[in-house]
Amino acid sequence: MMTKFLTLAAALLMTAGTAIAASDSAMSSGTVTKIDAKWNKITVDHGPLENLDMPAMKMVFVLADPAMLEGLSEGAQINFVADRVNGKLTITELVQ
Numbered sequence: 001m002m003t004k005f006l007t008l009a010a011a012l013l014m015t016a017g018t019a020i021a022a023s024d025s026a027m028s029s030g031t032v033t034k035i036d037a038k039w040n041k042i043t044v045d046h047g048p049l050e051n052l053d054m055p056a057m058k059m060v061f062v063l064a065d066p067a068m069l070e071g072l073s074e075g076a077q078i079n080f081v082a083d084r085v086n087g088k089l090t091i092t093e094l095v096q
Contacts, residue, residue, distance in 0.1 A: 026051040029046065029047055031046075032044055032075065035074060063091050081093040
């Protein structure tokens with residue numbers, strides 16, 4: 001019984017470590033250059049988006065959650081995760 005528990009615990013830890021590493025590698029950084037609160041979009045001058053295989057550039061993103069706009073200002077340095085959601089480049093995680 002204990003062996004099964006330890007095997008399961010080890011498997012869960014390995015899975016969690018892989019998920020954390022994947023999330024860290026998807027995190028990108030950039031500078032907010034424009035905020036469009038009406039349409040829930042921001043323009044970001046960002047570094048490479050490795051998870052999307054995109055080079056550094058300035059582009060517009062939709063925010064997955066309008067609450068991400070709280071406290072956000074032009075010129076802010078952010079770390080974020082972007083992904084394609086319903087065909088649109090969307091910021092799914094944001095850290096100011």
